[in-house]
Amino acid sequence: xxxxxxxxxxxxxxxxxxxxxxxxxxxxxxxxxxxxxxxxxxxxxxxxxxxxxxxxxxxxxxxxxxxxxxxxxxxxxxxxxxxxxxxxxxxxxxxxxxxxxxxxxxxxxxxxxxxxxxxxxxxxxxxxxxxxxxxxxxxxxxxxxxxx
Numbered sequence: 001x002x003x004x005x006x007x008x009x010x011x012x013x014x015x016x017x018x019x020x021x022x023x024x025x026x027x028x029x030x031x032x033x034x035x036x037x038x039x040x041x042x043x044x045x046x047x048x049x050x051x052x053x054x055x056x057x058x059x060x061x062x063x064x065x066x067x068x069x070x071x072x073x074x075x076x077x078x079x080x081x082x083x084x085x086x087x088x089x090x091x092x093x094x095x096x097x098x099x100x101x102x103x104x105x106x107x108x109x110x111x112x113x114x115x116x117x118x119x120x121x122x123x124x125x126x127x128x129x130x131x132x133x134x135x136x137x138x139x140x141x142x143x144x145x146x147x148x
Contacts, residue, residue, distance in 0.1 A: 024092055034088040044083050047135060077102070081098055082095065085098045
């Protein structure tokens with residue numbers, strides 16, 4: 001039974017690896033297309049300029065109404081850093097390095113112990129996924145040209 005469990009975990013990891021490889025191939029192809037990157041960047045900048053993400057910001061802050069515990073919106077900072085790194089000449093490794101650096105700064109280093117890290121990491125992932133879903137939704141509805 002332990003071999004079966006290990007085999008199932010291996011298959012899950014292999015699927016994730018395959019999904020990531022396919023995603024990287026797609027992103028590399030998009031990054032080589034100047035007009036696609038330009039349109040995507042303008043769509044993402046428009047989302048921030050139009051304040052379309054205000055609803056998401058409110059959701060992030062809802063849990064932290066106490067001013068002492070007011071959370072900095074690290075997910076928005078990470079997304080803005082990612083967008084500023086996004087150019088047609090950018091290699092996918094540079095984008096991943098940017099995200100990795102932000103995770104080090106905002107999630108890993110501030111963690112005092114293993115439990116704090118788990119809590120911060122899961123909180124970050126939950127809010128990151130929420131933010132990216134909202135960005136995707138807004139781009140789908142208002143900026144269809146940003147999907148190339």
